[in-house]
Amino acid sequence: MADETTDNDTPAEVLADEARDSVVERLTEVLGDGVVESHVQPGADVWVRVDGNRWQDAARALHTMDFAYFGFLSIIDWAIAPEGRYEDADFDTGDDGESISSVPEATGVAGGDTRFQAFARVHSITEGLGVTLKADIDDSMTIGTWTGVYPGADWHEREAWEMFGVTFAGHPRLRNLYLPSGFEGHPLRKDYPLLARVVKPWPGIVDMEEIPEHLEAQLEAEVMAAFEAEEGGA
Amino acid sequence: MTATSDQQRHAYVASQAAEARVNVELDTGDMILNIGPQHPATHGTLRIATQLDGELVVKADPIPGYMHRGYEKLTEVRTYRQITTLVNRIDWVGNFANEVPFVLAAERLMEVEAPPRAQWIRTILFEMSRIANISLFLGDMGVQLGALTPVFFAFRDRERVLNQIEAVTGGRFHPNFDRIGGLKDDLPKGWIAETKDCMETMRNFCDEVEDLLLGNPVFQARCRGIGVIPTDVALGYGLSGANLRASGVDWDLRRDVDSPLPYDQIDWKVWTHTDGDSFARFWVRLQETREATLIVDKLLDGLPSGPIMAKVPRIIKVPAGEAYISTENPLGEMGYYIVSKGDVGPFRVKIRTPSFNNIAIVSWVLRGVFVPDVITILGSLYFVLGDIDR
Amino acid sequence: MIADLSFWIFSDYAVSTAIKLAVVMLIIPLTSLILVYVFLFKMMAFMQSRLGPMEAGPHGSLQLIAEALKFLQKEDIHPDNADKHVFALAPIIVLMSTFLLYVVLPVGPDLVVEDLDTGIFYAMAVSSLSALGVLMAGWASANKYALLGGLRAAGQLIAYELPLVLAVVGVVIQAETLSLQGIVHAQANWEIFGIGSGMPFIVTQGIGFAIFMVAAQAELTQTPFDMPVAETELVGGFHIEYTGFRFLLFFMAEFGTAFAFASIASVLFLGGWSLPFVDPTANWLNIVGPGVMLAKILFLSMIIFWVRFTYPRLREDQLQKFAWKLLIPAALANIVFTGVFKVAF
Numbered sequence: 001m002a003d004e005t006t007d008n009d010t011p012a013e014v015l016a017d018e019a020r021d022s023v024v025e026r027l028t029e030v031l032g033d034g035v036v037e038s039h040v041q042p043g044a045d046v047w048v049r050v051d052g053n054r055w056q057d058a059a060r061a062l063h064t065m066d067f068a069y070f071g072f073l074s075i076i077d078w079a080i081a082p083e084g085r086y087e088d089a090d091f092d093t094g095d096d097g098e099s100i101s102s103v104p105e106a107t108g109v110a111g112g113d114t115r116f117q118a119f120a121r122v123h124s125i126t127e128g129l130g131v132t133l134k135a136d137i138d139d140s141m142t143i144g145t146w147t148g149v150y151p152g153a154d155w156h157e158r159e160a161w162e163m164f165g166v167t168f169a170g171h172p173r174l175r176n177l178y179l180p181s182g183f184e185g186h187p188l189r190k191d192y193p194l195l196a197r198v199v200k201p202w203p204g205i206v207d208m209e210e211i212p213e214h215l216e217a218q219l220e221a222e223v224m225a226a227f228e229a230e231e232g233g234a
Numbered sequence: 235m236t237a238t239s240d241q242q243r244h245a246y247v248a249s250q251a252a253e254a255r256v257n258v259e260l261d262t263g264d265m266i267l268n269i270g271p272q273h274p275a276t277h278g279t280l281r282i283a284t285q286l287d288g289e290l291v292v293k294a295d296p297i298p299g300y301m302h303r304g305y306e307k308l309t310e311v312r313t314y315r316q317i318t319t320l321v322n323r324i325d326w327v328g329n330f331a332n333e334v335p336f337v338l339a340a341e342r343l344m345e346v347e348a349p350p351r352a353q354w355i356r357t358i359l360f361e362m363s364r365i366a367n368i369s370l371f372l373g374d375m376g377v378q379l380g381a382l383t384p385v386f387f388a389f390r391d392r393e394r395v396l397n398q399i400e401a402v403t404g405g406r407f408h409p410n411f412d413r414i415g416g417l418k419d420d421l422p423k424g425w426i427a428e429t430k431d432c433m434e435t436m437r438n439f440c441d442e443v444e445d446l447l448l449g450n451p452v453f454q455a456r457c458r459g460i461g462v463i464p465t466d467v468a469l470g471y472g473l474s475g476a477n478l479r480a481s482g483v484d485w486d487l488r489r490d491v492d493s494p495l496p497y498d499q500i501d502w503k504v505w506t507h508t509d510g511d512s513f514a515r516f517w518v519r520l521q522e523t524r525e526a527t528l529i530v531d532k533l534l535d536g537l538p539s540g541p542i543m544a545k546v547p548r549i550i551k552v553p554a555g556e557a558y559i560s561t562e563n564p565l566g567e568m569g570y571y572i573v574s575k576g577d578v579g580p581f582r583v584k585i586r587t588p589s590f591n592n593i594a595i596v597s598w599v600l601r602g603v604f605v606p607d608v609i610t611i612l613g614s615l616y617f618v619l620g621d622i623d624r
Numbered sequence: 625m626i627a628d629l630s631f632w633i634f635s636d637y638a639v640s641t642a643i644k645l646a647v648v649m650l651i652i653p654l655t656s657l658i659l660v661y662v663f664l665f666k667m668m669a670f671m672q673s674r675l676g677p678m679e680a681g682p683h684g685s686l687q688l689i690a691e692a693l694k695f696l697q698k699e700d701i702h703p704d705n706a707d708k709h710v711f712a713l714a715p716i717i718v719l720m721s722t723f724l725l726y727v728v729l730p731v732g733p734d735l736v737v738e739d740l741d742t743g744i745f746y747a748m749a750v751s752s753l754s755a756l757g758v759l760m761a762g763w764a765s766a767n768k769y770a771l772l773g774g775l776r777a778a779g780q781l782i783a784y785e786l787p788l789v790l791a792v793v794g795v796v797i798q799a800e801t802l803s804l805q806g807i808v809h810a811q812a813n814w815e816i817f818g819i820g821s822g823m824p825f826i827v828t829q830g831i832g833f834a835i836f837m838v839a840a841q842a843e844l845t846q847t848p849f850d851m852p853v854a855e856t857e858l859v860g861g862f863h864i865e866y867t868g869f870r871f872l873l874f875f876m877a878e879f880g881t882a883f884a885f886a887s888i889a890s891v892l893f894l895g896g897w898s899l900p901f902v903d904p905t906a907n908w909l910n911i912v913g914p915g916v917m918l919a920k921i922l923f924l925s926m927i928i929f930w931v932r933f934t935y936p937r938l939r940e941d942q943l944q945k946f947a948w949k950l951l952i953p954a955a956l957a958n959i960v961f962t963g964v965f966k967v968a969f
Binding site for chain 3: 265267273274275289376377378379380381382383386387390446447450452453455456604605606607608609
């Protein structure tokens with residue numbers, strides 16, 4: 001059962017993942033400096049961050065590279081939520097629009113410079129591997145649509161539009177998918193309050209006291225004894 | 235005098251009215267028919283606004299969202315252990331299968347691997363929830379087309395599968411049995427023999443459905459050539475599961491993607507069909523159900539012994555990183571893209587549900603078909619509403 | 625004047641009419657009850673590995689009475705935009721057509737409400753009245769599903785009226801009469817090549833019988849021809865907006881008509897109340913006849929409902945194709961052959 005976790009446990013075994021590396025190479029060939037950053041996790045996954053302006057070109061390039069299968073498309077909001085688990089975090093709750101592009105901490109695989117990041121995943125049936133594409137969304141909150149290349153992006157973009165307020169330029173019917181048409185706000189943005197958490201703040205982790213070490217070892221032994229007694233049973 | 239003038243006036247008005255009625259053309263424009271949100275064919279609260287010319291569908295626009303529960307938002311304020319409870323409710327018919335990709339993704343981020351026995355039991359339960367899910371489809375497809383009997387057979391035999399799942403997990407619909415690093419419990423005693431018997435029942439059920447529906451000329455007349463989805467369209471819309479395989483794409487995440495689940499250790503077959511129509515989708519699902527029973531049998535035969543839980547800390551904090559793991563769920567590709575910042579809960583979870591993509595194609599495929607075909611196509615695409623409105 | 629009236633009231637005609645009316649009024653709920661209980665509740669349940677209703681009465685036999693009472697207690701609702709008079713009238717017209725069918729059905733040598741000379745012609749004519757009622761219901765409900773259902777029903781009833789009538793023509797040629805009582809007698813006395821006495825017409829009219837049963841299935845809007853109702857697409861079709869008492873009328877009409885069609889089929893093709901090798905004029909047949917007839921009717925109803933519970937439903941265009949391209953030519957061919965044989969022998 002070779003999988004990535006064992007690879008990661010023993011860095012000596014980490015080999016170059018040729019198939020995934022070549023995806024990045026081929027994409028760089030087509031897009032040139034459109035590819036901002038990339039990250040390959042051998043045996044597991046590949047991330048490519050492209051320039052927000054080349055988002056559609058990236059889709060076309062991938063489609064011609066036989067990545068015909070459309071997985072999903074969505075947005076990440078890198079801001080820290082004011083309530084919930086992060087209520088201690090220092091966060092600018094202002095809705096003045098200025099906070100939009102400020103990134104609390106540049107994070108995530110393949111990096112990021114803006115608060116909102118589009119990410120999508122496509123798959124190649126012939127090569128049997130998927131690639132996660134990312135792009136930063138600047139203050140205009142606009143990014144190109146993928147519907148021309150992958151028709152399935154239609155609903156995903158509508159969802160992203162209503163949930164994050166990101167406009168997809170060129171999308172033919174950008175209207176609400178889940179939310180009623182008069183809905184105000186963008187629920188999946190981190191600064192959109194989750195009412196349940198506002199009413200009743202995050203209680204923290206309850207019922208999770210650390211078991212004293214000597215007891216833990218004892219418990220472990222009991223469990224293992226039970227296994228051995230029932231080995232192959234069931 | 236007045237009487238006469240009144241009569242004259244009335245006569246004049248009447249003649250004008252009659253004239254007007256003759257000259258008015260009957261409005262033969264299109265009719266908007268709302269199928270749903272409360273309609274038996276929409277399995278819940280999907281609404282499809284169709285524009286009809288007679289009975290011909292000119293345009294169809296699916297409108298989901300009547301049951302959206304905001305799971306992606308909720309995951310951001312919950313811990314990993316709590317989230318398995320949430321995701322159970324996404325595809326409520328294929329319950330257990332929802333937890334698996336989430337737990338696998340979290341395990342990948344934590345670089346933990348569940349022990350082999352846990353993976354095998356996971357796979358067994360995974361396949362059993364597939365059987366429980368698709369057997370319902372097999373019966374329900376009959377109901378959609380007007381045959382009442384198969385669905386009762388489906389409920390009768392599905393009951394046994396659910397009982398078996400309940401015997402292990404304690405829950406029929408929302409097991410919440412997966413833990414990061416393994417499973418909550420081992421199998422109960424005597425379960426293996428009972429399950430093998432249950433799988434035999436399900437194979438008989440598949441035969442019954444084959445006799446009742448698949449070979450039925452009326453069923454074939456209603457399904458063959460209806461709602462054909464060509465390969466490239468299916469790929470572009472991201473159709474997955476049996477819908478994709480019925481369009482001739484030999485693609486199954488269980489086989490084609492490396493995963494810790496032991497599918498590569500047993501011998502099984504991926505079924506495809508080249509027609510891409512409703513009948514092909516039904517056929518593929520029927521074969522898959524039968525195949526799943528065989529997979530369960532083989533997994534039960536080769537079940538390794540050992541612990542069912544890897545050593546994980548009491549408080550699960552997933553290291554910062556991103557991981558996407560998808561598995562071949564009963565409805566298709568279900569995946570979780572987890573973004574972690576090293577906290578007790580994920581920073582963002584993108585839930586990629588199969589029905590979302592499978593139903594996005596509806597407005598494409600429902601053009602130029604008749605109203606009854608709408609039902610056939612919706613039935614054959616097979617969606618669970620919780621899977622669209624997650 | 626009062627004397628005149630009392631004379632009229634107690635005249636034989638008035639009394640027999642009153643009795644006949646009472647019988648017909650009784651028969652329709654009764655037949656619906658039998659069919660619904662035996663087939664819809666019990667046979668369907670056993671086919672689907674269920675028990676069906678078990679609580680009301682022994683083995684749930686009073687379930688339908690409970691249901692009927694429930695329906696009667698419900699509020700009589702009609703949609704705001706409905707054409708109220710037409711809406712109210714439609715179920716009555718549908719039920720009326722069922723009532724009128726029972727007028728000519730013979731159940732014994734002397735047991736018939738009115739033995740019309742043109743009996744079968746009349747039966748076919750009044751049975752198609754229900755199409756009108758269904759269309760009215762579909763139109764007046766101010767509901768798009770109901771409208772689609774009503775239009776489907778109209779198209780379907782027109783398409784299947786033809787093979788139904790044409791299938792009957794073969795029998796009529798063979799019996800040389802349009803009277804249903806006459807057709808029963810013709811079968812009771814009929815010998816085929818000198819063999820037997822009282823052979824039913826199904827022996828020679830097998831094709832006619834098959835066409836009649838298929839067309840009746842469509843006429844009754846039972847699966848596989850239940851597009852006008854189609855629970856999973858039109859959610860009940862023309863009776864989608866009906867509740868309570870008016871829905872009960874539709875429900876009763878559906879099963880009452882099923883019973884009536886099964887009895888017409890049994891009269892035309894299975895010899896009605898007569899038995900082979902039995903003198904049809906025998907007086908005791910007035911007592912045994914209804915039982916014989918009921919057995920035949922239940923057998924035919926069983927076939928109707930068996931198909932209903934087993935088959936998926938066709939699409940409207942497929943149904944029309946089936947009627948015009950298969951059933952009608954077959955029925956015409958059947959008439960030609962029957963005519964030729966009638967002349968030849």
